[in-house]
Amino acid sequence: MAEGPTVARQAALEAMARFREGELGDRALELATQGMEGRERAWTQELVYGTFRLRGRIDHILDGFARDGIASLDGDVLDVLRLGAYQLLEMGSVPPYAAVSQSVELVRMAGAGYASGLVNGILQNMQRRPNFRFPDPQADPVSHLETWGSHPRWLAERWIERWGADEARALAEADNLRPELxxxxxxxxxxxxxxxxxxxxxxxxxxxxxxxxxxxxxxxxxxxxxxxxxxxxQDPAAALVVRYASVPAGGDVIDLCAAPGGKALGLGERAGRVAAADLSPRRLRRVRENAERVGWGERVGGVVADGRHPPFRAVDAVLLDAPCTGTGTFRRHPDGRWRVSPDDLDSLARLQDELLAAAAGLVKPGGLLVYSTCSLEPEENELRIDRFLADRAGWRIEPPAGVVDASLLDDAGRLCVLPQRQGVDGAFAARLRRVA
Structure with a gap:
């Protein structure tokens, strides 16, 4: 009798299912691996995140072996195939026979035993005929980025239009690397x-x-x-946002969307006090835990609050690290590329404008408002600042002198960190002075 699927593979499939149901990738993995020991959890994370990272490439390969295409497959069956394909393609420590047989057992465990022959056949064919073909990067750069580059087509199109095919391909390749510590x-x-x-x-x-x-x-x-x-x-891109903010020494600072708290703690090195606000009590607990761990429990305080309706008096500086599509962090959060859509740019821009308006009301005359995202998209970055300044007199962009390398600033003095150029996460920030 065949052995059932390993606990790690079962957890991987559970994480994939939770993601399809709307859970963020890191939270889905956290819930699926509760109680697992460290090495087993790390193996599961490599399998899940790696499958997310190369999903576009894997889907292109699978589609070539599925008689009716992968669009016809049940979600659990497709996820089992994706996990099996990643083991065959990228996990050299997994013997090919184990990747195939365990995938067959996994699809049975998922209640889709009718597809066990299909899973076995597709993965066996992948193993026997590994010379996969992809669109030519010169003749069809968009399709190449979508398949080999493993990014949604809409992002491939906009990045090629913005940066050109070569730099867009460099960005996709940067996203597909494992993140460093x-x-x-x-x-x-x-x-x-x-x-x-x-x-x-x-x-x-x-x-x-x-x-x-x-x-x-x-x-x-x-x-x-x-x-x-x-x-x-903390990724260097996030640390650069704090450095660029250059808040007043000894001043009172609000971090309006603070979780998980790395930027709030970084601000605490210069500020007298930092109020770290976040809408999520669960995420805010991480801010408090981090502050207490480094002995800054009194310097950085947590407040559960909606950034659109902040319960604060005016202070010397406000950091608004706004919710965004996160297109600069696909290396670290590879599920993000499959979660965001073009519609998110419009809905998030509206939220970002609301948060900016609320944050501006918390800044004393002569104080600072620092707006930042981990997005690469102009709709969430430059265009938000342009609109903010067009709608309000008495504000100006004021980059700090000599604090960050000039090559990281655009012509207007805004911070722009790009994965394909700096090899870290992407980040954007604009430091705005409220004219006294």
């Missing part, structure tokens, strides 16, 4: 943190364009690094 030390210099980590036999590297960040190469884990130095896990 970075930390941002708190209350100590990166040099001192590096030395302290070295004493604990943990390697750490400076990041030339992000002076507040350290790269932690494998095999060290985030938990190991955070046990040695006070820090938060």
């Amino acid at each position: 970075y930390i941002r030390p708190l209350g100590m210099s990166v040099e001192d943190a590096r030395d302290q980590l070295a004493e604990a036999e943990i390697a750490a590297e400076l990041v030339d364009f992000a002076p507040d960040s350290l790269r932690i190469p494998p095999p060290a884990t985030a938990a190991q690094a955070l046990a040695v130095v006070p820090a938060v896990v």
Whole structure:
């Protein structure tokens, strides 16, 4: 009798199903892997995130072997095929026979035993005939980006129109890399943190364009690094937003959409007090836990609040790290590319305008409003700031002098970090001064 599917593969399929039902990828994985030990959970994460990352490529391959195309398949069956294909293509530690047989058992466990022969046949054919064909990048760059590049067609089209085919392809390739581990030390210099980590036999590297960040190469884990130095896990793009904000030393600051809290803690290095607001009590607990872990529980306080109706008095500076499509973080959140749609740009722009209006009302005359996103899309970035300034007198863009490398600023002085150029997450920020 064949063995049933492993617990890790069952959890992977559960995470995929939760995602189809509307759960964010990281939350779906968290719920599906509860109670699993660390190594098993890491294997499941590699399988789930890797499948999300290469879903467009995998779907193109599967579609060539499915008689009626993958659009005709039940959701569980298609997800089993995607997970099996990723194991065959990318997980060298998994023997091909195990990838196939475990996928057959997994589709049976999912209540779709009628498709076991189909799953077996498609994956066996993939293994026997691995010379897959993809659209030519020169003749059809959009289809190449959609399939080999594994990005939705609508994004491929807009990125090629904006940057050209070569840079759009570089962006897709950057998104398809596994994210690296970075930390941002708190209350100590990166040099001192590096030395302290070295004493604990943990390697750490400076990041030339992000002076507040350290790269932690494998095999060290985030938990190991955070046990040695006070820090938060944070991509250099996010650390650059805090650096660019350059809030007044000793001032009162509000972080209006704060969870998970890395930027709020970064602001706390200069600010006197930071009010970290977020609509989600669950996510706000992470802010409080991080603040207490680094000993800043009194400096950074959490407030459950809707950023559109903030319960605060005017302060010296406000950071609005606005909800967005997250197109700059597809390497870190690979499910995001399959979750967002063109309609999201319109709905999020309306929300971003509402939040900007509310945030502006919290800034004292002469104070600062810093608007940021992890999006690459002009509708969420430059166009929002252009509209804000067109609708309001008494505000101006005021980039901080000499704080970030000039190559990271656009002609208007706004921060623009791009994955295909800097090799980290994407980020945008505009530092606005309310004229006294």
